[in-house]
Amino acid sequence: MVGEAVSARDEILARLRTALADSPPPVQVPRGYRRVDDRPDLIATLVDRLEDYKAVVHHGIDALPRLLSEVGRLAVPTDVPADWLAGYAGELHRDSPPLSPAALDDLDAVLTGCAVVVADTGTIILDAGPAQGRRALTLVPDRHICVVRTDQVVGLLPEALTRLDPRAPLTWISGPSATSDIELNRVEGVHGPRRLEVVLIDSGA
Template sequence: MTSRDRVLGRIRDALGPARGTPVAVPRDYRRHLGAGRADVLALFLERVAGHGTPVRHVGADELATALAAALWSRDVKRIIVPPGLPSGWLAELDGVEIAPDAPGTAPDAADTVVTGCAAAVAETGTIVLDGGRGQGRRALTLRPGLHLCVVHADQIAGTVPEAVARLLPSRPQTWLTGPAVAPGPSRAPSPHGPSALEVLVVED
């Protein structure tokens, strides 16, 4: 008899006749904000900014310029980009070296990373990465440098249930809501936290 059998046996003994009792989950909580697209976008911008994260809302034709300006204002000379990042986003960069992320390479602390995202949540001011196109592996966004994240307006879900429904559970997900904080009551930013985040929301 294996430990698996013994543990499962103990569970069955413990539950006795109650085992397998069906329990209905009342799912009458809110799934949607009941707000229009513009209000959802406005809430997302407000919540992200409320976390102290710089966020800008730009038109589709302004994205490349806004991205270049964000990097220029921070004097960034080199960026690392994940596979599948749309090349148009980087069209306006001048004097910035673009290095593709290669698994196995040790990340340089100072490097800036540009990614897209898989989804975002307005109510919580969250961005979600899942390793998909233009997002890269988990390690990419864990360096202490700047992380510039581009969010398409139609990627913004109103609520957590909407976002969960949009995402594939099998993908390696990272949900980021404001800066990571150290444990305890101080709420100070974690000294070893990942990159500083900056968000660009692009209208489609």
């Protein structure tokens, strides 16, 4: 097993094993960081964080018809709950058959739900689960309207990870698209949706 027959894979692994000839001792990872949030009002924190990132927050399902009335052409995942669209009079584009990127680019907004939301960082996580659709759907249209149920909100990031399936394609969204590439000043609005609107609905009600 010498010479040209050695694959890159085997050679790299062999190099790394040689490099560890000093047998570093086992490592105990100290996990003394917070894994559960003890703040009393997560929703207030979430709203603060979302608004800090220039996302627009609306309260209650009743806010949806007014929001959607401004939208001429709306993309939705195939399994969007019917009551979210109650009274919608515009052009509705369900993602079935899948809308092409060019077709999505012609639409004004997309309406989805989400999987989990992290209050501490104002992060909305999509996992292609119910009412979310595939990744392109929430990427190409310039406006993303996202319905968040209060029971989907957790305090800290570690709490969110336990609710996610790593095999699903995951998109974590914290505010609208932004860049800090010019003089390290943040400006909102580059390639992703330039408007992010969150409709918070109380799942207990």
